């Protein structure tokens with residue numbers, strides 16, 4: 050009886066607290082003056098996320114009469130991928146989503162989006178939201194303010210033209226081997242495009258970022274002395290277990306009776322930490338002997354940190370601690386792995402669904418590379434700037450199928466003024482601003498009436514120079530705030546050039562002499578096969594970190610050589 054009373058009073062207290070918070074947030078939202086949607090939950094509420102993932106509750110809510118479930122249209126993770134710009138078309142360039150925990154201002158106005166992403170001190174990256182990613186130590190993605198400036202200054206310059214050259218070489222080599230493995234199963238095709246592009250992206254990062262080169266085909270590598278698993282396998286397990294690592298306490302993973310999966314994650318985490326510590330000791334000794342020849346993210350991180358320490362009396366404020374170096378090694382791997390791998394995999398699916406764009410890309414690649422050369426190497430500096438169609442394909446993937454569909458910021462402890470669609474608004478302290486990338490990327494006012502159509506050629510324009518040379522066209526420069534797959538402003542993605550170089554190199558290796566198509570099901574026409582691929586790409590959702598196709602293994606892709 051007492052238990053029942055305690056339980057029902059707790060539920061009642063929770064309901065009252067929720068209603069009071071909702072009312073208080075609603076009154077605050079009224080003062081902003083933007084259209085309002087009231088939701089009983091926040092899209093970031095973990096219990097809500099678990100509920101709609103476990104039960105088919107969303108369609109039910111959305112079919113309620115009198116628009117009672119309208120809130121559920123914009124309170125699940127990745128909702129704007131499904132909605133595109135439609136909710137903004139109804140409500141305007143911005144609206145406030147009122148929830149019991151926080152007010153979220155969703156923005157699809159290009160000028161306002163640009164301002165929010167540029168003014169990092171007024172619109173702060175919510176560091177608390179990213180804390181779970183500080184698994185190995187604080188890093189550029191999890192810190193704010195002066196700390197962020199220090200991390201950024203010491204890590205981002207590692208991504209220079211030298212890195213781009215190594216990324217280019219490594220991506221060409223890996224993609225050539227990946228293609229070779231696909232050609233070996235040409236009749237049945239492969240269902241593992243996503244897994245294989247993930248291996249490729251990981252190998253490019255370990256090779257170009259950390260100087261550890263792997264051959265594409267070799268799965269498990271023999272671990273060096275003192276290790277039970279290879280660096281690659283330890284890193285892969287860690288990257289694929291981010292959600293576990295950031296939610297399950299480490300001590301639970303070490304119990305004798307813990308599930309094997311948890312113990313495997315624990316082992317990989319320890320091994321990865323050990324590898325990083327060894328790399329650090331090795332790199333420091335090379336620096337002190339002044340004998341290091343290699344130049345990669347790790348060397349740059351350690352050097353920059355050592356130099357900063359030497360040149361400052363306030364040591365701890367200038368360099369990076371060992372934990373911070375580990376934290377950054379991890380985050381650069383994480384941030385650069387899934388995003389790039391997904392973009393390449395989605396691109397392959399889309400090109401298989403639209404073979405006319407394969408021919409378009411191949412035409413450019415064959416103009417740039419010598420017909421006779423069997424495996425196109427080509428120097429990065431000469432080839433990359435000419436491969437504009439390849440880059441256009443990437444931009445068009447990111448416009449409609451980018452890894453991020455929104456970018457969160459918060460006004461912190463002070464109110465902030467924001468000009469939206471010709472009017473001034475005061476965004477109160479403690480409000481989240483969500484830059485709605487998917488709505489901005491699909492808005493017909495910026496992208497034309499065919500904004501939802503995947504059409505890479507929209508990225509190219511003829512200029513007098515390009516017409517005179519009879520060569521390919523120039524890439525357009527989108528209006529500020531209309532294309533933000535890498536964000537913008539001071540916290541713009543530091544790996545965007547790496548991702549571009551990697552993507553273009555992969556296109557070169559795959560499409561110069563080969564084409565991809567879906568393996569048709571029994572009785573399926575070629576058009577229906579392509580439609581099936583488009584459906585698979587459109588059925589994407591937000592995983593822990595990025596947008597991903599939910600069922601990429603539902604289609605097998607077949608590669609063939611063309612002359």
Ligand code: HEM
Pocket residue numbers: 174189190201380381382384385386388389392447451452453456457533534535536539540541542543544545547548
């Ligand atoms: C197509 C590929 C990629 C996409 C779409 C992408 C997208 C983004 C976006 C949107 C952000 C900003 C997030 C925010 O401010 O809330 C970001 C940040 C970041 N990205 Fe990327 N990224 C890609 C590839 C890479 C690569 C290859 C690397 C590293 C090698 C990388 C490293 C990072 C890091 C470290 C940050 C945090 C920067 C900071 O907070 O100052 N990304 N990325």
